[in-house]
Amino acid sequence: MRCSGTKELMSRSLDGRLDKEGEATLSQHLAGCPGCAKELAVMRATSTTLRAIGRAEPPAGLARRAALAALNAQREGKTVRATSWWSELVRFAWPAATASAVAAAALLVVASGQGAGAPELSRDSDPAAVLSIDRDAISGNMMSRMLGEEVD
């Protein structure tokens, strides 16, 4: 096995995610390759040092503050959408002509107050329902793009 092929095995071995066959392949390579053996030692030592830092904990009271801020914002009608997903839908999935129609429909919805602010936690405030868009038809990757996540 070439050195380049062992890096992923080393990483999985550090996390205990390598099966017996993989461990045997790795051991066999390391026995004949001092360079990779030393590299694994550095990786293992780095891992040990980082794990000693310990999990980051949020400050006490943050959950309470965040919940109250969200509930207050909702009561005051100051909440914002997690993502303006319908506009992203227009950008990624729909042809321009349809986009214009949706935008116009959305403006009408907002103007009539049905889509603005989402004052209550209710399915009625879902623009998908208002605009008769089938959310189930949106793929996982599409939702990812709507949420701005890179897709590998």
Added chain:
Amino acid sequence: MNETGPAQSEGAEVEALARKAAAGDRDAFEALVEKTHGVVFRVALRICGSRADAEDVVQETFIRAISGLATVKDAGATKGWLCAIARNYATDKVRARGRRHIWSLDAPIEAGSTTLLGEAIASEEPGAEEQLGNQQLGAALSEAIAELKDKHRVVLTLREIDGLSYEEIASALDISIGTVESRLHRAREALAKKVKKLARELD
């Protein structure tokens, strides 16, 4: 390796709270925040590299989420959805600062914890053990992590420091287990090279 019992049970609890919160149950919303803000905080912290920014992201995430909970059809995916909101906001924050943004490990590397690392480097760089102090090694490691590619650094720190499982990282970042694996091994490989290089420069 799939989620274990406790993880599944926590997932079911978050799902139940999300359903109640979506129906307007204020107590359930508060409990949902309590239950999920830890992972949201860690994801934000590893993207922003600052506790103050991470706290701000947590607060903004739940403000953004409260109006959208009812639109999440799969309540079981609530935690991932919250993390997605946090990732977006945290990434926007970092982008807005551009080159002025400074990522920090935001946690001290205790001098005593680098002994093994010093020995490992010394085996590669004869003589380095005498030249490098533990504090220098800690500084070299912090700097090396800060220099990693963003996508590698986030996965590495969530795994190594925060102890998230591959499954938890995949869910929090909306990537596959295979992508978690490949980013981790690339991050570790790059980090090992950088640590050795920076340690040489620091001596």
